[in-house]
Amino acid sequence: MTGRQEPFSAAVTGLGLVTAAGVGAKATWHSVTQDTVPTGVARHEELADLPCDFMYTVTDLDTLGLLGVATQRLMDRFSQLAVIAAREAVSDAGLDTESWDSSRVAVVIGSAHGGLPFYDQQHVAMAGRGARRVSPKLAPLTVVNSAASSVCTDLGAHGPSLGVATACSSGTVALGTAHQLLRAGVCDIAIAGGAESVLSRLLIASACQMKAVSTRRDDPAAACRPFDAGRDGFVVGEGAGLLVLERPEHARARRAPVRAHIRGYGASSDAYAAVAPDPEGNGIERALRTALADAEVQPGDVGHVNAHGTSTVVNDRIEAVMLHRVLGDHPLVTSTKAMTGHALGAAGGIETALTVLALEQQLVPPTANLDVPDPRIPIDIVRKEARQAAFDCAVKTSLGFGGHNAALVLTR
DSSP, rough: OOOOOOOOOOEEEEEEEEEEEEEHHHHHHHHHHHHHOOOOOOOOOGGSSSSEEEEEEOSSSHHHHHHHHHHHSSHHHHHHHHHHHHHHHHHHOOOTTTTTTTEEEEEEOOOOOOOHHHHHHHHHHOOOOOOOGGGGGGHHSSTTTTHOOOOHHHHHSSSSSSEEEEEHHEEEEEEEEHHHHHHTTTTTTEEEEEEEEEOOHHHHHHHHHOOOOOOOTTTTTTTTOTBBBOOOBBBBOOOOEEEEEOHHHHHHHTTOOOOOOEEEEEEEESSOOSSSSSSHHHHHHHHHHHHHHHHHHHHHGGOOOEOOOOHHHHHHHHHHHHHHHHHTTEEEEEHHHHHHOGGGGGHHHHHHHHHHHHHHHHOOOOOOTTTTBBBOOOOOBBBBSSSEOOOOOOEEEEETTTTTEEEEEEEE
């Protein structure tokens, strides 16, 4: 008779964050747990006269100094953010890129829009000065997979390299895909998460027409307010969140400190509508229940949820009702998007890294700007200040346009 086999857990050994809340994991964590007012949101000249003329951007980041002129010119901004976050994650994991087996290192990075702003710039160049003024670097700089390609080149990783594009669930799906690659034995190390930078007048104008973004122009810092009764839409952000995941035996062999484990992953499709979620939340529920089953975790074991929580009227309610239906009212729920903005395809990577830190610190960040909780939302949402708690299991949920859903189960 053989003993019961434990579910596969990917060891999280490194974190890298570049967000509107701070450059680096330490700075971002301090901001989302200690600050009460978002500081990374501002108006932008490129968005002038739009109903939403503001977004969250990364400040105090010297990309030129970090990357150098030649390297920076070969990357769009979302790839630059990915490379900087990857470097931090690899350093945090204590990995030596000169001595690792590079053929066993995978890179999986999600992005919803890739290098969209560069498309905008090149369209203006062609319209104003003709086709000969279009950059030959348009395709390699703007395709979604260029962030993964840039990270591989920068670090010398020669294993599988994948770009994931499932709208706003891209970062979470990328981490789930990395988890599956590790479980299958395809690689020993995976650098995974999401990266996004879309300061694009065209995209924001479209989001305004869709009525998906907040138009609280009188007070941009208070515009993103997940689960609040007065929420009126999300606010776009930029950033990158990458994690180093390892097969547990690989981490043990090199005596690497393990920050947390990704133990379960689930994904699903609503097959309902292009921009609206299943009104009953059945799709995200399937993803969450699949992740729980994959991790062999019971709903009652979950002590914390970092929710998708975008600050849109319909989505927040659907997600909250679903969380209560599956997990009950005991997990401490937060959305950190009021501090980072909705970083679209990068959101899942950023928020999974914050979930790792919550598990590590036994501290749940507050949901900023949540002044008047929506009475239709039946879950315990942490607000006003971070809450100390004891929990061994946490969940990250993500939803995306097109009905893409994903969930991760993390453990201490």
